[in-house]
Amino acid sequence: MGTMYKATLPDGRFFAVKMIVDFHQFEEQIVSELKTLGTLKHKNLLPLYGFCVESNTRLLVYKFASNGNLSDWIHSVKNRRKILPWPFRLKxxxxxxxxxxxxxxxxxxxxxxxxxxxxxxxxxxxxEPKLSNFGKAILRSMTSPSGVLKEDVHAFGVVLLELITGMDCSRLDFSSNSILNEWIGHLLSNSYFYDAMDRFLIGQGFDDEIFQLLKVACNCLDCIPDRRPTMIQVYKDIKAITGRFEVVDGSEIQTQPEIRSATSQDQKQDQ
Known part of the structure; x- marks a missing residue:
């Protein structure tokens, strides 16, 4: 929707500021962002600290994520220097x-x-991952079709494939169920699995965990939305794989919203 800036306060704290000049074009997305990130608080959602309305410009102020986005870490680029180890991918x-x-x-x-x-x-x-870009988010009523939730499940399955293969799977054509089913079948075969795995993961001793996560990804990518698991089930399935690693937080999904203001400790961690 706009241009992102890194802002530094006099006391050394960092924030990310999104500047939106043509706010008329993105008015709905801005409202959606404010309604979601501005009200929902969770350790895996990017905190929205505030916003500013000044003439024709809109500013949204977020917590600064010092390690950037996941895409830059996992996609193969020439002479790639940033390598994301498997335990962190699982985290x-x-x-x-x-x-x-x-x-x-x-x-x-x-x-x-x-x-x-x-x-x-x-x-x-x-x-620790933080979900951002809630400009297209919607609040689903209990009477709305449940299939819309499964769109997120499918998209998350694509992210899992990227974590495993290192490929930019968002560019793959998933519009044909036959192509998708054929590709998933190849992935789940032992011979093709090792060819598809990110070369930085080969020989690191995590083949079993990677294959288990691949099966979760394939369940998320089921061509029939009703057969895809809920995100709670996906979370439980992946959490069961993480038992080997201490780097993964073990907190559970709570039934009450975690609402709190930013603490000084949170702000120190951004530096």
Missing amino acids: IAVGVARGLARIHHGCWGQVVHLNISSKCILLDWDF
């Missing part, structure tokens, strides 16, 4: 699943993101 997977489960099944109602991708997953100083 990110469970964190995003936890955040999506929370907005899908929180006591405030069911929020559907509708724009999940590796680019909208930001990483803080210790690689």
Whole structure:
């Protein structure tokens, strides 16, 4: 919707500021962002600290994510220097699943993101993932079709494939069920699985965990939406894989919203 800036306060704290000049074009997205990130608080949602209306410009102020977005970490680029180890990929997977489960099944109602991708997953100083870009999010009423929730599940399955393969799977054509089913079948075969795995993960001793996460991804990508799991089930399935690693937080999905203001400790962690 606009241009992102890194803002530094006199006391050394950092924030991310999104400047939107042509706000008329993005008015609905701005309102959606304010309604969601401005009210929902969770460790895996990017905190929105405030906004400013000045003439024809709109400013949205967020917590600064010092490790950038997930897309830049996992996609293969020439002479790639940033390598994301498997334990952190698994930590990110469970964190995003936890955040999506929370907005899908929180006591405030069911929020559907509708724009999940590796680019909208930001990483803080210790690689805790933060969901951002809620400009297309909607609040689903209990009488609305449940299929819209499964769109987020499908998009999350694509993110899992990117974590496993290192490919930019968002560019793949998933419009044909036959193509998708054929590709998933190849992925689940032992011979093709190792060819598709991100080369930085090969020989690191995590093949079993990677294959288990691949099966979760394939369930999320089922061509029939009603057969896809809920995000709570996806979160539980991925959390079961994380038992081997201490880097993954073990907190559970709560039934009450976690609403709190930013603390001085939170702000120090951004530096």
